[in-house]
Amino acid sequence: MALELDGIPTIPVSTHVFARLAAATAKAAGLPTTRNCFVPQPLVGRTPSELRAYVEGMDPVHKRPFMQGVIEGLTQPLDDEDLKDASFERDSPRYLEPDTDDNLRKLFIQENWTDFLPIMLPTEERVEAMLKGTSHAADKFVGYMRPTSFREAWGFDVEKVAINAVMAGANPEYLPVILAACATGISARSSSTTSWASISFVNGPIRKEIGMNDGIGAMGPYNHANATIGRAYCLVSQNCQGGSVPGDTYMGSVGNNYNYTACFAEAEERSPWSPFHVDQGFRPTDSVISIFFGGWYTHSGFGPRETWQEKFVRMLTAADHFSSPLIVMDPIVANEFVKLGYTKESLIQWCADNAKMKARNYGDDQWVTTLVKPHAEAGVEPMASRLRAAPDEEISIFAPNDIKIIVMGGETQGAFKMISGRYTGRGPNSPGATRGGGRGGADMGPPGLIDVWR
Amino acid sequence: MAEKIKVLDPRGYPPKVVGKRLANRPETLDGKVVYLIDCLFDNSDVFMEQLRDWFAQHIPGAITKMIKPRESWVDDPEMRARVVEDGDVAIIGVGL
Numbered sequence: 001m002a003l004e005l006d007g008i009p010t011i012p013v014s015t016h017v018f019a020r021l022a023a024a025t026a027k028a029a030g031l032p033t034t035r036n037c038f039v040p041q042p043l044v045g046r047t048p049s050e051l052r053a054y055v056e057g058m059d060p061v062h063k064r065p066f067m068q069g070v071i072e073g074l075t076q077p078l079d080d081e082d083l084k085d086a087s088f089e090r091d092s093p094r095y096l097e098p099d100t101d102d103n104l105r106k107l108f109i110q111e112n113w114t115d116f117l118p119i120m121l122p123t124e125e126r127v128e129a130m131l132k133g134t135s136h137a138a139d140k141f142v143g144y145m146r147p148t149s150f151r152e153a154w155g156f157d158v159e160k161v162a163i164n165a166v167m168a169g170a171n172p173e174y175l176p177v178i179l180a181a182c183a184t185g186i187s188a189r190s191s192s193t194t195s196w197a198s199i200s201f202v203n204g205p206i207r208k209e210i211g212m213n214d215g216i217g218a219m220g221p222y223n224h225a226n227a228t229i230g231r232a233y234c235l236v237s238q239n240c241q242g243g244s245v246p247g248d249t250y251m252g253s254v255g256n257n258y259n260y261t262a263c264f265a266e267a268e269e270r271s272p273w274s275p276f277h278v279d280q281g282f283r284p285t286d287s288v289i290s291i292f293f294g295g296w297y298t299h300s301g302f303g304p305r306e307t308w309q310e311k312f313v314r315m316l317t318a319a320d321h322f323s324s325p326l327i328v329m330d331p332i333v334a335n336e337f338v339k340l341g342y343t344k345e346s347l348i349q350w351c352a353d354n355a356k357m358k359a360r361n362y363g364d365d366q367w368v369t370t371l372v373k374p375h376a377e378a379g380v381e382p383m384a385s386r387l388r389a390a391p392d393e394e395i396s397i398f399a400p401n402d403i404k405i406i407v408m409g410g411e412t413q414g415a416f417k418m419i420s421g422r423y424t425g426r427g428p429n430s431p432g433a434t435r436g437g438g439r440g441g442a443d444m445g446p447p448g449l450i451d452v453w454r
Numbered sequence: 455m456a457e458k459i460k461v462l463d464p465r466g467y468p469p470k471v472v473g474k475r476l477a478n479r480p481e482t483l484d485g486k487v488v489y490l491i492d493c494l495f496d497n498s499d500v501f502m503e504q505l506r507d508w509f510a511q512h513i514p515g516a517i518t519k520m521i522k523p524r525e526s527w528v529d530d531p532e533m534r535a536r537v538v539e540d541g542d543v544a545i546i547g548v549g550l
Contacts, residue, residue, distance in 0.1 A: 002529055002534060003477075003534060003537060003538075003544050003546070004474075004476050004477050005474060005477075006477075006534060006537075006538045007477045007478075007538065008477055008489075008537055008538060008541060008542070008543060008544050009476070009477045009478070009479050009480070009542075009543045009544070010477070010543070010544045010545070010546060011543075011544070011545045011546070012546050012547065013501075013545060013546065013547025013548050014547065014548060014549060015548060015549075018549075027471070028471055029471075029474070030471050030472050030473045030474040031474050031475075031476060033476060034476070035476075039501075039548065043495070043496065043497045043498065043501060043548050044496045044497050045497070046497060046500075048500055048503065048504060051497070051500055051501045051504045052504045052507070052508075054501070054504075055501075055504050055505055055508050056508070067508065067512075070545060071483070071513075074479060074480070074483060074488075074543045074545075075479050075480060075481060075482060075483060076479060077478075077479055078475075078476055078478065078479065082475070082476050083475070084473075085473045086471070086473030086474070087470070087471060087472050087473035088470075088471050088473075089470045089471070090468040090471075092463065092465060092466070092467045092468060093463050094462060094463060095460055095461070095462055095463065096460075096461055096462070096463050098458040098459060098460045099458055099459070100456040100457070100458055100459070101456065101457075101459060102456065104459065104461055108464075113464050113465070121459065121461050122461050122462045122464060123459055123460065123461050123462075124460060124461075124462065127462055145466070148527070149527050149528070150527060152468070152469055152471075153469065154465075154466035154467060154468050154469065155466055155467045155469075156466040156467065157467075159462070160464070160465075160466055160467075163462045163463070163464045164464050167464060235464070239464040239465050239466065240464075240465065240466030241466065242466070242468060366496045369494070369496055370494045370495055370496060370526050371494075371525060371526060373494075374494060374522070374523075374524050374525040374526075375525065378524065
């Protein structure tokens with residue numbers, strides 16, 4: 001669309017499943033008559049002759065020959081509809097029309113404002129009570145969120161976060177954690193076709209203050225704070241970014257069950273290693289929520305047994321290499337690694353050194369082709385070296401900084417998981433970061449710092 | 455009759471949409487430079503090659519040029535500047 005504004009008539013071509021999304025994006029960009037053209041889904045895996053048939057075939061959305069739409073779209077003069085002012089404002093009322101409990105519940109479902117599990121209706125009294133969980137004013141601006149980088153960003157304040165926290169069933173004392181997660185601006189409802197999720201981990205004193213579970217069943221439905229904080233973050237994401245509606249603002253093909261709720265706590269007191277947030281440069285006394293963007297895969301293992309190295313290599317190389325692993329391990333596992341002589345850092349280094357695959361296999365990946373290759377071609381390391389490697393050469397697929405470890409679990413089993421999750425934070429240890437310099441909407445310190453939202 | 459209750463709206467604040475105008479269209483593509491922008495999604499390059507062949511066969515007077523942004527999903531001002539500098543129209547795909 002930027003090209004149209006630069007004076008270049010442009011035809012965006014998409015596959016037909018994106019028709020609604022294309023129309024909504026064009027409308028929000030102020031160009032509702034954008035001359036989109038469509039070919040059938042899928043493109044991936046189609047041969048040149050099959051794609052030639054797409055070019056010569058019908059546009060499945062507009063029911064006309066595809067090339068007719070392209071040529072007419074590029075050469076037909078602008079008409080009255082194109083010249084009409086496409087500016088508009090959308091109302092965002094503070095209150096909904098009063099109605100009965102039953103009708104309001106139906107409305108929330110009908111409008112896609114829930115995750116289809118029962119909610120608490122956000123009455124004035126409940127929202128007021130929730131707001132007591134923070135010292136900040138209800139109208140303090142918190143941040144912006146969007147379903148994906150090319151969509152419009154919607155804004156939200158403390159009250160909007162509190163409303164969704166009520167709906168999720170959260171307690172007021174959880175609100176600072178929810179605010180800190182939302183203030184990162186990272187959506188827990190990405191619209192990507194690949195079905196991302198945002199998985200968060202809490203460190204610092206607040207875990208104990210609000211009674212989060214880092215023991216038995218830490219990743220399961222066994223704790224009110226874990227369950228409702230994660231759910232509230234997900235509901236804020238869908239409602240404050242302009243929606244998460246399949247075919248419109250959500251395109252994840254398979255979907256992701258981490259999108260219901262995914263907020264956990266590290267077992268700092270039972271870990272032999274430093275807490276995750278301290279590794280990122282926060283103080284041990286800081287309370288912090290760290291967000292990992294991923295959720296594509298979850299591998300499970302037990303041990304470490306005699307052949308743990310082979311097991312780790314199998315798990316690491318089975319990980320989708322565009323989404324690096326977060327290793328979550330029970331304290332039993334972490335302590336066994338200590339007995340084997342590993343620190344957290346040396347275990348991460350071992351993983352990075354040994355997670356290798358043939359360059360041919362690394363390159364035969366949709367996301368390497370789409371997202372990594374352009375950086376490699378521009379000479380950015382280590383991508384450039386990976387691209388230069390001979391097809392049979394074994395190459396490292398993760399840098400040490402890609403891999404993170406968090407310790408939690410109830411010590412009923414030496415269990416560990418490798419979960420797709422790229423750390424999104426920028427703690428004080430990140431280059432250029434300062435304790436006072438935040439990002440996103442509100443200037444509230446490093447992303448994820450909870451204490452500033454108390 | 456059940457009591458009516460008042461609840462708050464959970465939605466965020468949408469930005470104001472400012473209407474913009476599409477670019478003026480040329481009457482014909484003959485003699486014009488048509489930029490085919492491969493947006494880097496899997497197999498988009500193959501699709502664009504087929505599009506280029508189609509133009510060569512059906513509108514031989516159009517001059518097609520292939521170009522790629524530096525990465526998907528991210529605006530590439532340098533690429534846009536090149537298209538603006540010596541292009542007349544563009545087709546971008548396949549994806550969003």
